[in-house]
Amino acid sequence: MSIAPSTTPTSTARAPQQFSSIIRSERVPVPALAVLVLIALVMLVVNPQFLSAENLSTLAIQSAVPAVLAVGLTFVVLMGSIDLSIEGVMGASGMAAAVLLLNDRNGFDLGLWAVVVAVALGAGLGALSGFSVTFLRVPSFIVTIGTWQIGLGIAQLLFAGKPPRIADQAFLGFALDRVLGLPVLAWAALVVVVLGWWVQHNTRFGRYAMCVGGGADIARLSGMSVRRIRVIGFILAGACAGLAGVMATARTGVGDVGIGTGQLFITIAGVVIGGTVLTGGRGGVLHSVVGVVVMAALANGMVLAGVSSFIQQAVLGAIIVIAAVVTMWRLRSRLRVVK
C-alpha cells in the first residue's frame, strides 16, 4: 500500500491521530487517569475486591465530599488564587444545617431549607474572601486563613458546647438510601461535578476564569471584569464547601465543628495530582475530580491491601510525590518554573 503523503488522510489514519491528540490535550486529565488505572491494576493483583461493585460504591461515597470541594476549589485555583478556608466553611455550614434541621437541641425543623441556608452561608463566606482579595487586595492565601477561622468561630458559636444530633430521617437518608446502587450523596456529588464541568466549558465565567489565571493583566486589558470573575470564583468555592459540609454532616448525623478536618489536604493534593496547576490557567474541574478520586482510592486501597498502619502515612506521601511527578511531567518541559 503506497499512498502518497499528500492525499487526504483516510478515516482509519485519522483515528490514531485523534487518539494522540486526546492524549496530548489538556482537556482530559490523561496522566491522572493513568495513575488511577495503575492503582486499579496493582490492586487487581493484591486484592481484586478493590474492583467489586460493593467497593466501587464505597469509593464513590468516600470521594463524594472531596469531589464537591474540588469542583469549587478548581475555579479559584484556575484563577491563580487559593482557598484555604474549606475546613472552616464546612464546619460552619455543617453545624448550621444540623441546628436548623430537626434535632435534639432546639425546635427548628426547616427540612431542605436548612441545606439552602447552609450553602448560602458557605457562599457568603466565599464572598467575604472574594471581596477582600479583589477590593482590599489582600492575598487569597492570607484572607482565606481568616475566613477559615471565621467559619470555625461560627461553628463553635452554634455548637455551644453540645453537639446537635440530627433527627430528620429524610436528611439522614441521603447517606443511607441507595438509588441504582449508589447513595443519594454520591449522585449529588456527580451532579455537582457535571454542573462544574459545564460551567467551566460552556459559560463566559468559566472561560474567563481560565484567562484570568493565564494572565490577569492581559485579561483586564482585554476588557474582562477580572474583579467580578474572581469574586464569583470565591463564591462558587464557598458554596461548594458549604454543600460539602452539609454532605459530610449527613454522613455522620451530628453537628461537628471539626467535620472538615483533613479535607483541605485531600482536596489540594487531589487538585494538584489531577493536573490543575496552582499558578493558575491550566487544568479543570474534571482533572481535579479525578485527582481526589485517586486520593480516595489510595486510602481505600491501602486498607484493602492490608498495608500496616505504621507505614501507611509514609506510603501515601511517597505515592503522592510519584503521582505528582507523573501527572505534571509534561508541564515541566515548557519553560515553566516550578517553585
Next chain:
Amino acid sequence: MKVPKMKCPKYTRRVAAVASAVALVALSGCGGGGGPAAGSDEKGGCKPEDVTLVQSGRGLENEYYVSVDAGAKAFAAAKGLTEKYQWIASDGDSGKQLSQIKSILARGGECVVLNVDPNEASIVPSLVKEVDKAGAWLVTQWNTPAGLAPTSDNSHWVAHMSVDGVPQGYDTAKALFESMGGEGSIIALQGILDNPPAKERFAGLEKALAEYPGIKLLEDQTAGWDRTKGQNVTQSLLTKYGDKVDGVWAASDSMALGAVSAIKGAGKAGEIKVSGVDGLKEALQAVADPKSGYVATTQSTAAAQGGYGLALGFAAATGEIDPASEPAERRAFYLKPLPPVTAKNVESVPDPADTSQLNFDDPYAAAGTQVQP
C-alpha cells in the same frame, strides 16, 4: 478578667499595648512580674482570693474540653474565684499554647495556677521552666515526655495527671466480646499510633484478646481519633471482610461513632457490635439504645481532670500542700479507674459535664496508681 498588678510601672502601658510583652518584660529585668525569684523548694504563700486560675486545652469545639472546662469552672466557683478563672484554647498549636502561657505569666506569676493539657509532650520542659521562673504553679494532663515527672526538689510543677488506657481498652474489649457471646471476629480502630493513650488502650485490647481465644482480631487500622476517618476505614474493612466482621473495637468514641454510621450504611445496624472509649455524651446515648449495637464505652474523666487539676495547683499556691514533700505516687498519677459503661449501668452514669461528684475538700481524691516514669 482582672489583670494582676505589674510591679514595673514604667513599662506597664507598653507591656499591655505591645504584643511581644514577654520580650519586653525580660528586657526590663523584672521577669515574671518582678517578685523575688521564687526558690524551687519554697511553699506557696498566696491568699486564696489572689489566685488566678488558668485552664489550657485544645478548644471548646471538642466535647471533652467542654467538660474539662465545666469541671474547672466548678472548682473556681467553689472557691469564689469565678471572676479569676480563664480558659485558653491552644487550637492544637504548641507554639501558640506556650506563648499564651508565657504572656499570662509575664503579668505576674506567683499566684497563677495553670492546669495544662500540653499539646505535645515535647513542650513540657519549656512549660516547667517558664513556670519555675515565674514562681507559678503547674499541673499537667495526659502528655509528658517519657521519664519526665515532677521531682521532689521542685514544688512548682505540682503534679502530672493522666488516665491509664490499659484498663479502658481492656474493659471495653471484654464487654464487646461478652456481647458477641465470646465468639467471632473483630476489627480494631486505633488512635494516632504514637500517642500514649492509643498505645495503652490497644495494649488493653490485646490483653483481653489473650483471655478470649474464641475472638479473632482480623485487622487493626489507625483512624487517627477522627470520626470521618473511622467511618471510611470501617467501610473499607467491611468491604474487605464482608460478613466475617462481628464486632468493632475502637480506641475512642469518635471513631466508634464513625464505625456505627458505616455499619448502618452497610445495613448491619445492631448486628455488628461496637465499643469505644471516652464517655462522650453521644456514645452514652448510643449505649442506652439497644438497637445501635454500641455496647460499651468508659466514663468521662474530663470534669475530674479540670476540677482536680486546678484544685491541686490551688492547694500548692496557697500553701495548703507542699508538693515537694509529697510521695512520688502523688506527683504523677493515673486517675482511679472507673467501671466501664454498658447497657446495665448507663442509666446511672452521670453526664460528662456533671460536676456534682467532684469533692474538692481533698485534691487527691481521684489519685490512683503512680505513672511509672
